[in-house]
Amino acid sequence: MKLYNTMSRRIEDFIPIVPGHVSMYCCGPTVYNYAHIGNLRTYIFEDILKRTFENAGYKVKHVMNITDVGHLTGDGDDGEDKMEKSARETGKSVWDIAEFYTKAFFRDEEALHIIRPDIVCKATDHIQDMINLIKRLEEGGHTYTAGGNVYFSIDSIPDYGKLARLSIDDLKSGARIEIDSNKKNPKDFVLWFTNSKFAGQAMTWDSPWGRGYPGWHIECSAMSMKYLGEHFDIHCGGIDAIPVHHTNEIAQSEAATGKTWVNYWCHGEFLLMGNAKMSKSSGGFVTLPVLEEKGYNALDYRYFCLSGHYRSQLRFSYEALDSAKAARQGLMDRVAAFKSEAEPSENPGAVAEGYMKDFNEAMENDLGAPQALSILWKLVKDSSVSEADKLAVLYHMDRILGLGLPEAEKKTETVGTEEDLKLLKERAEAKKNKDYKRADEIRDELKKRGFNVKDTPSGAILERIV
Numbered sequence: 001m002k003l004y005n006t007m008s009r010r011i012e013d014f015i016p017i018v019p020g021h022v023s024m025y026c027c028g029p030t031v032y033n034y035a036h037i038g039n040l041r042t043y044i045f046e047d048i049l050k051r052t053f054e055n056a057g058y059k060v061k062h063v064m065n066i067t068d069v070g071h072l073t074g075d076g077d078d079g080e081d082k083m084e085k086s087a088r089e090t091g092k093s094v095w096d097i098a099e100f101y102t103k104a105f106f107r108d109e110e111a112l113h114i115i116r117p118d119i120v121c122k123a124t125d126h127i128q129d130m131i132n133l134i135k136r137l138e139e140g141g142h143t144y145t146a147g148g149n150v151y152f153s154i155d156s157i158p159d160y161g162k163l164a165r166l167s168i169d170d171l172k173s174g175a176r177i178e179i180d181s182n183k184k185n186p187k188d189f190v191l192w193f194t195n196s197k198f199a200g201q202a203m204t205w206d207s208p209w210g211r212g213y214p215g216w217h218i219e220c221s222a223m224s225m226k227y228l229g230e231h232f233d234i235h236c237g238g239i240d241a242i243p244v245h246h247t248n249e250i251a252q253s254e255a256a257t258g259k260t261w262v263n264y265w266c267h268g269e270f271l272l273m274g275n276a277k278m279s280k281s282s283g284g285f286v287t288l289p290v291l292e293e294k295g296y297n298a299l300d301y302r303y304f305c306l307s308g309h310y311r312s313q314l315r316f317s318y319e320a321l322d323s324a325k326a327a328r329q330g331l332m333d334r335v336a337a338f339k340s341e342a343e344p345s346e347n348p349g350a351v352a353e354g355y356m357k358d359f360n361e362a363m364e365n366d367l368g369a370p371q372a373l374s375i376l377w378k379l380v381k382d383s384s385v386s387e388a389d390k391l392a393v394l395y396h397m398d399r400i401l402g403l404g405l406p407e408a409e410k411k412t413e414t415v416g417t418e419e420d421l422k423l424l425k426e427r428a429e430a431k432k433n434k435d436y437k438r439a440d441e442i443r444d445e446l447k448k449r450g451f452n453v454k455d456t457p458s459g460a461i462l463e464r465i466v
């Protein structure tokens, strides 16, 4: 397995800490609103990564958090707690908001065939773990208290900003307009708030520093180490997490343990809306239920995501989604047709095995999903491979793709217009009368209209040419 590591900016051979095992942590959603399809692109990429490891024979332990406290509207400790803001705007309690959007998130994940992580952990269930980690940092001399809040001092470690390759100038500049005057260095960040700028914070806990709530970054360090240990294989997220969130996670984790925390940092690129990143704050965001209401299947979106490499930006448009929908439907139709002809073979022949090998190689080379899809299509169209062999290999490929190919069913709805079907009937008559010339003419005419005629044991059917 080869993976691009953001830390080294290179594609590296994956070497697990424990042979045959992969420990993987993914930053989960902040549950104050629906996930948009940009967020979901990142979770699809992580799902594909995990499935690729499993397909390659690794045992994967996948952990994902649910941020239900502490994530402010600005990454630099500025703004308001996203959960509190949502509660204020809707008149619901923060707990209700968290529960509602967590459920909505898992509904989306299920529809997208994203396998539920082995451990899903809520920040609010792990406050004590965060307090313990902050205490450890305090004992190590990495924190200071100012204005009631506990801060991490980035000058207490030698290599702050190594993931994002921040320069000395970057470190000196206050990136935000609203600089917190309590901070010794503008890049210092809050570990524990007792002094929220917004009075009446609903979620607060007792701590050695007073009643308050944790900063956002500390939750991922505390929970990942709790479930995966102080040194694990892979940490994932979207690329927007590199300069602040993941940078701060690394700083506090490595300051606490004194050693390397994570071996491989894997980041998914943005889904674009027009020329900008799709985001909740910029308004123009699309959710999965919106796509479903418009008649798309969630798996059309999954297919759309697979058609782009996870490290490339992907521009969303309904035209592009229409193409993905047509391609997926075409694929499902082909698989359904193979199923009506054969059972998957137990030992596919050499040619089919060759496709499988190429597919695995594409996926294991830094998740080359677009290439893997084109190998799949080549197999589908290869007339030298039997239906039984095709099914066996396609089902295997689907363990990574997650498109539900084994569930493909022959559509009961008729393909073609009344006139097309009349021609099909006429062809059957012609064949019965041994008028093969006329039968072939009709076949050609139907081809011109965009259909292949397929003879099955129960009669001829039309298949849309894709």
Ligand code: AMP
Binding pocket: 027, 028, 029, 030, 037, 038, 039, 040, 041, 042, 237, 238, 239, 240, 241, 268, 269, 270, 271, 272, 277, 278, 279
């Ligand atoms: P959030 O719920 O805002 O914390 O984001 C959840 C995940 O989605 C994070 O890993 C983000 O990096 C990622 N993300 C946010 N916006 C986009 C986008 N437009 N395209 C892809 N991933 C995104």
Ligand code: ZN
Binding pocket: 026, 027, 028, 220, 245, 249
């Ligand atoms: Zn995180």
